[in-house]
Amino acid sequence: MSFVRIVFIVFATTAIAATAYVGYHGAGGESFDLDRSVRAGSGGTFVGGGRIK
Amino acid sequence: MSRAPTLGAIDCTACGAGLDILGGGRVTTHICPYCGTELDALDGYKALRKFSNVERPDTPFALGSHGTLHDVQWTVVGILAHRETWAGKSWEWVDHQLYSATHGYAWLTLEDGHLTFARRVRGVRSNLWIGTRWVETAETPPKVSMNGESFKYLQTSTSSVIFAEGEFTWSPSNGEQTTSVSAISDGAMLDFAQTGQEREIHRITYLDGPETLAAFGLDPEALSPRGVHAVQPYKGWSETRFLTRASLTFAAVALVLAVLLSFWPGRTVLDPVTVGFSQLPRDVSIEITDPKRRLAGIYLSSNVSNSWAYVDLELYDPNDELLFEAGRTMEYYFGTDADGSWTEGNRSASLYFLPTVPGTYTLTLSAVEQGTWGSGGRDASRVEVSARTGMASGWYLYLLAIGFALFAALFGAGRFIHNRRRWAHSDWSDD
Numbered sequence: 001m002s003f004v005r006i007v008f009i010v011f012a013t014t015a016i017a018a019t020a021y022v023g024y025h026g027a028g029g030e031s032f033d034l035d036r037s038v039r040a041g042s043g044g045t046f047v048g049g050g051r052i053k
Numbered sequence: 054m055s056r057a058p059t060l061g062a063i064d065c066t067a068c069g070a071g072l073d074i075l076g077g078g079r080v081t082t083h084i085c086p087y088c089g090t091e092l093d094a095l096d097g098y099k100a101l102r103k104f105s106n107v108e109r110p111d112t113p114f115a116l117g118s119h120g121t122l123h124d125v126q127w128t129v130v131g132i133l134a135h136r137e138t139w140a141g142k143s144w145e146w147v148d149h150q151l152y153s154a155t156h157g158y159a160w161l162t163l164e165d166g167h168l169t170f171a172r173r174v175r176g177v178r179s180n181l182w183i184g185t186r187w188v189e190t191a192e193t194p195p196k197v198s199m200n201g202e203s204f205k206y207l208q209t210s211t212s213s214v215i216f217a218e219g220e221f222t223w224s225p226s227n228g229e230q231t232t233s234v235s236a237i238s239d240g241a242m243l244d245f246a247q248t249g250q251e252r253e254i255h256r257i258t259y260l261d262g263p264e265t266l267a268a269f270g271l272d273p274e275a276l277s278p279r280g281v282h283a284v285q286p287y288k289g290w291s292e293t294r295f296l297t298r299a300s301l302t303f304a305a306v307a308l309v310l311a312v313l314l315s316f317w318p319g320r321t322v323l324d325p326v327t328v329g330f331s332q333l334p335r336d337v338s339i340e341i342t343d344p345k346r347r348l349a350g351i352y353l354s355s356n357v358s359n360s361w362a363y364v365d366l367e368l369y370d371p372n373d374e375l376l377f378e379a380g381r382t383m384e385y386y387f388g389t390d391a392d393g394s395w396t397e398g399n400r401s402a403s404l405y406f407l408p409t410v411p412g413t414y415t416l417t418l419s420a421v422e423q424g425t426w427g428s429g430g431r432d433a434s435r436v437e438v439s440a441r442t443g444m445a446s447g448w449y450l451y452l453l454a455i456g457f458a459l460f461a462a463l464f465g466a467g468r469f470i471h472n473r474r475r476w477a478h479s480d481w482s483d484d
Contacts, residue, residue, distance in 0.1 A: 004292050005299075012303040012457070016310065019449045023314045026348025029446025031404040034377035 066092060067100045075117060076130040076152045076220035084131075084225070086116060086218035094220065104217050105227050110134040110147045112163050113266065113275040116219045120269030122170060122260070127151040127159065131219030135231075137212040144210075150221055158222060160255070161265075166278035167285065168260040171244065173253055174199070181254065183234045183245050185209055194481045197236060197243070199256075204236035204243045207283055208480040235283070237475070242284045259284045281474035289467050297464040304457035311447030311454060319347070319444035325354075329435045330362070334419040339440045341408045349408050349442040351416060354401045355383040359430035362423040366404070371412025379404055383433070386426055408442065416440075 022028070062073050063083075067090035072083065083092045084104050092098040112132065119128040131150030136143055146164035153159070160171040183195045183206060194206040211232045217225045233246035242257040259282060263273035323339045341349060355362050361384035368376045381402035388395060408414065416438065423432055 002292065005295055008296060008299060012299065015453060016303060016307055016450075019307070019453050020310050020314070023311070023447055023450050024317075024445045025346050026405075026407050026444065026446050028448030029348040029405050029444065030407055031379065034379050034404065034406060036377050 063092075063098050065090060066098050073117060074220070075128050076150075076222075077154065077157070079158070079222045080130070080220040082221045082224045084217045084219060084221070089218075091224065101224075104225070108216075109218075110145070110216055112147045112149070113271045114149050114161065114163070114269065118269050118271075120265070122151075122161075122265065122268060125153050125156045127153050127156075127161070129161070129219070131217070131221045133214055133221075133225060134216035135212040136215045137210045139210075145215075150219065152220075161260075162257070163276070165280060165282070166262070166276045167282040168262050168265050168276070169242075169257050169282070169284060170260050171255040171257040174243070174256050177254065182252070183236055183243075184247070185232060185234060188234060194479075195236070199243065202238045202241065204238045204241075206479075206481060207235040207237045207242070207476075208478060209234050237283055240284070240286055257284055259286055281471060281477075283475050283478040285471075285475065287468045287471040293464050293468065297461050297468070300457045300461035300464060304454045304461060307450050307454035307457060311450035313447070314445035314450060315447035317443075317445035319350070319441045321439065322349070322442050323438065323440035325437045325439040327435050327437050328418055330421050330423075330433065333364075333421055334417055337416045337418065337438050339414045339416055340412075341414055341442050342411050343408070343442055344411055346407050346409075347442055348405055348444040348446055349440060350403055350405045350444060352401065352403045352439045352441070353381055353383060354437045355433045356435060357383050357385045357398075357400055357423075357433040359386050359388075359427055360384070360423060360425040360432055361398075362421055362433040362436070364421050364436055365419040367417040367419070368406065369415040369417070370409055371414065372410075373415075376409065376414070377406060383436070388427075388429075405444075405446075 062071060064070065065072055065085040065088060068085060068088035070085060070087040072085060080094050083094050083098060084090070085092065089104040091101045091104050093101050110132070114129050114132070116129055116132065119126060121127070128151065129149045130152045133148040133150070134145060135148065136145045146162055149161040149163070151159040151161050158173075162169045162171060177199060181197055181199060183197055187195050188206060188209055196203060196205045198204070209232065211230055213228050213230050214225050215228075229248065231246055231248045233244050235245075236243050240258065244255040244257055246253045246255070262276050262278060266275050267273045322341055323337070326337055328335050328337070339351075351366070353364065361382055363380055363382045366379045366381065370376045381404060383400055383402050384398040385400045386397045418436065418438070425432060
């Protein structure tokens with residue numbers, strides 16, 4: 001089997017395995033409209049030093 | 054009856070020109086290239102008739118040219134030019150009769166700068182034939198198979214001989230018409246030719262032009278092929294076919310896995326809880342104990358009826374940190390019109406998130422907005438909440454499948470376009 005074929009099969013198999021693994025753990029499945037504002041994080045360092053909401 | 058095998062040259066019995074004898078014992082006719090007289094090779098080269106040659110066809114091959122094709126030494130012993138006229142257009146090509154002392158006769162054809170090699174097919178089953186009647190009455194393009202190779206109808210042509218010189222195993226006559234039906238496979242063509250009551254099948258393959266010219270001691274650049282010939286093989290990167298098929302296979306695998314993960318059921322972590330809108334705001338606890346990050350879903354369903362309801366949602370993690378805010382609208386309309394009953398919208402809604410740590414998550418349902426449609430609309434009064442976790446996502450696998458499919462399309466595009474151009478020679482019409 002030629003070098004090109006081996007590289008392609010290795011690349012494609014790795015890509016599928018890796019994508020299936022992260023997909024199994026839910027990656028890409030989150031709703032796109034979830035609002036993760038600064039309230040969800042550290043509180044931020046915005047003017048006033050407080051949370052903006 | 055056959056000609057004397059030791060004969061090497063003759064003088065034309067009409068014009069006296071010296072003519073080399075190049076062909077084998079099956080030659081019956083010799084047409085003088087100088088005066089066009091057809092000589093009977095089986096009867097002392099007696100002059101039979103004058104062949105009214107038009108201008109000599111433009112070909113780099115001449116009588117006596119010899120070269121090696123498919124490991125066989127061939128000599129050009131005769132040259133024929135054909136013309137086909139149809140719908141105001143005409144096509145011309147040149148057949149070179151080849152002779153090998155060990156392999157008999159073959160044809161080297163020059164058309165639009167392309168070279169092909171044809172040998173007569175013998176010893177095939179009697180029903181291996183595509184005739185014009187079959188073509189005219191068929192609903193789909195006729196197909197035949199020979200030695201495991203499948204050939205599909207390409208075209209029918211009726212051509213006339215407009216030029217002839219040299220030696221032939223039959224007697225060409227000026228203007229003689231031959232009807233032939235062609236069918237092609239991936240790498241060859243079968244030509245079913247009928248002249249009068251005589252039927253012949255030839256198998257035609259494509260020749261590399263420069264290599265063939267060089268094999269005959271001619272300038273490899275002497276021909277400039279135009280377009281794509283019907284039997285011309287696709288010359289792509291040697292790995293193209295493999296990469297196309299492999300990409301399609303990986304695309305299929307990715308697609309199957311994507312579907313599998315998309316429908317991964319997970320498990321229920323919150324059985325349906327009904328919350329009256331009058332009770333809002335209200336907290337609902339969701340227990341997620343999976344140690345690993347797995348996709349979770351929250352499902353809402355409301356008793357909307359020709360109405361809509363929008364609910365604000367906040368989700369807090371086990372550390373009471375707000376994970377996200379979102380909102381969902383549930384709307385459902387129905388009625389009847391001239392086309393019958395109809396429905397629109399969905400009483401349910403959902404959202405998906407990735408839990409950060411195991412523990413108890415708190416979903417806060419707050420302000421609700423709602424409205425009705427038409428006189429039959431009814432405000433919703435409650436929402437039902439449930440949740441699942443341990444689900445998977447096929448999103449990136451779908452993208453990967455599309456990527457592999459595009460890869461296959463990229464690799465296969467060249468071959469596809471080439472094949473389209475090959476089949477552009479077809480005269481088949483579904484009408």
